[in-house]
Amino acid sequence: MGFDIYQEEIIEHYKSPHNKGAMDHPDLFGHGNNPVCGDDITIYLKIKNDIIEDVSFDGRGCAISQASASMLTDRIKGMKLEEIERLSPDYVKEMLHIPLSAVRMKCATLSLKTLQETVSAGGVKNDMH
Numbered sequence: 001m002g003f004d005i006y007q008e009e010i011i012e013h014y015k016s017p018h019n020k021g022a023m024d025h026p027d028l029f030g031h032g033n034n035p036v037c038g039d040d041i042t043i044y045l046k047i048k049n050d051i052i053e054d055v056s057f058d059g060r061g062c063a064i065s066q067a068s069a070s071m072l073t074d075r076i077k078g079m080k081l082e083e084i085e086r087l088s089p090d091y092v093k094e095m096l097h098i099p100l101s102a103v104r105m106k107c108a109t110l111s112l113k114t115l116q117e118t119v120s121a122g123g124v125k126n127d128m129h
């Protein structure tokens, strides 16, 4: 069944997350947390010509939040910053491919929210230069 395949992919990403670990000398980094459970995440970015050249994440959280961060960081390499800012929670929903309650949706979008806040905070900083 398709559902199980997607669930297995999430478990795989949770067990062996991609792009996990702090980055030396990132161009931007940002921190986010889910106040309901206390899970937190830090996103590190290397950016060149407004394109994500490299990304990693660190932190701790439930299977959905960690798998989502792992899958999202895989997908955003090579994306433009303006594309990142346009990503919606539906993007994450489609990426995970499993039904998500409102509470689980918060877990699933923790990495996206943190990423977007990091990018927009960096944008503000750049504008001031």
Ligand code: FES
Binding pocket: 034, 037, 038, 039, 061, 062, 063, 064, 065, 106, 107, 108, 110
């Ligand atoms: Fe904390 Fe999911 S339970 S992010």
